[in-house]
Amino acid sequence: NAGVTQTPKFRILKIGQSMTLQCTQDMNHNYMYWYRQDPGMGLKLIYYSVGAGITDKGEVPNGYNVSRSTTEDFPLRLELAAPSQTSVYFCASSYGLAGPTDTQYFGPGTRLTVL
Amino acid sequence: GENVEQHPSTLSVQEGDSAVIKCTYSDSASNYFPWYKQELGKGPQLIIDIRSNVGEKKDQRIAVTLNKTAKHFSLHITETQPEDSAVYFCAASERTGGFKTIFGAGTRLFVKA
Numbered sequence: 153n154a155g156v157t158q159t160p161k162f163r164i165l166k167i168g169q170s171m172t173l174q175c176t177q178d179m180n181h182n183y184m185y186w187y188r189q190d191p192g193m194g195l196k197l198i199y200y201s202v203g204a205g206i207t208d209k210g211e212v213p214n215g216y217n218v219s220r221s222t223t224e225d226f227p228l229r230l231e232l233a234a235p236s237q238t239s240v241y242f243c244a245s246s247y248g249l250a251g252p253t254d255t256q257y258f259g260p261g262t263r264l265t266v267l
Numbered sequence: 268g269e270n271v272e273q274h275p276s277t278l279s280v281q282e283g284d285s286a287v288i289k290c291t292y293s294d295s296a297s298n299y300f301p302w303y304k305q306e307l308g309k310g311p312q313l314i315i316d317i318r319s320n321v322g323e324k325k326d327q328r329i330a331v332t333l334n335k336t337a338k339h340f341s342l343h344i345t346e347t348q349p350e351d352s353a354v355y356f357c358a359a360s361e362r363t364g365g366f367k368t369i370f371g372a373g374t375r376l377f378v379k380a
Contacts, residue, residue: 156310183366194273194370195311195357210367242310251364254299256368258310 153178155224156259158243164265166231173228173262181247184226185210185256186218188233195242201226202248209232240264269294271359273371281379286344288374290315290357293338297359300340301368314355315342318362347351347378 168232177184182203187195187210196211201220215237217229226245230237240263244256270293280286292300298319303311317324317331317340324331333340340359344351350363354375360368 185368187370192372193355194271194358194372196370197367211369229269244310249366254301254316254362254366255313256301256366258303258312260308260310 155179156243156245156257157173158241158259158262160262161260162263164267165230166267167233167235169233170229170231171232171233171264173241173243173261173264175226175228176224177226177243177245177257178224179245180223181245181257182223183238183246184220185244185246186216186226186228186235187242187244188212189242190239193216198228198241230264235266238264238266268367269297269359271357271369271371273357273374275374276372277375277377279377279379280347282347282349284347286347286376286378288342288352288355288357288376289339290341290359290371291337291339292359292369294359294361294369295338296361297369299359299360299362299366300331301358302329302331302342303358303370305356305373307353310358317378344376347376349378349380352376352378 186198199218303315305311330343357371
């Protein structure tokens, strides 16, 4: 299993540009999450999904959108990039409440800079 | 809103010594408390977790304690090794709905050889 994969690894955007951060998991997990990590800080939840077709807001959803059309994929969309969105973005997945563990498995992250 | 406070922000120990990281949480509904280790340039990785019906859990050199009344939980690493050097995050979540997790700000642990 590859686990949780994220693309791209690095990206520089200009203010106002748009982009999609890709996330795929091959563990057949029901739950998926997007977090952002600012320098010296913990992770903040942006959006999460408990299954295909179901998404909900986390702590810091403004400026982002998500979709979950399949179990495997959970892309994060930035529509109008702003310098405040400069951060490292992590995707994670877990089985969900009925699973054998509560562990969240994280991808390697995408480092985004908005200039 | 819900909050998790983590202390200290930086911890430096000699190899072989113990390290203790402490967290407090605000949401009394929290019932799942994972600890993650993050190495440079990588995503966080779970090292140990505890549920609210358990007061203590141990896995080799790592142990976690939970005091639900005081809303405190702690990570204990014994016989530290240089490869334990990393950033450690505590977190609290409620095992319902989307399993939303609130993270502490992290502790950077340095283990000096």
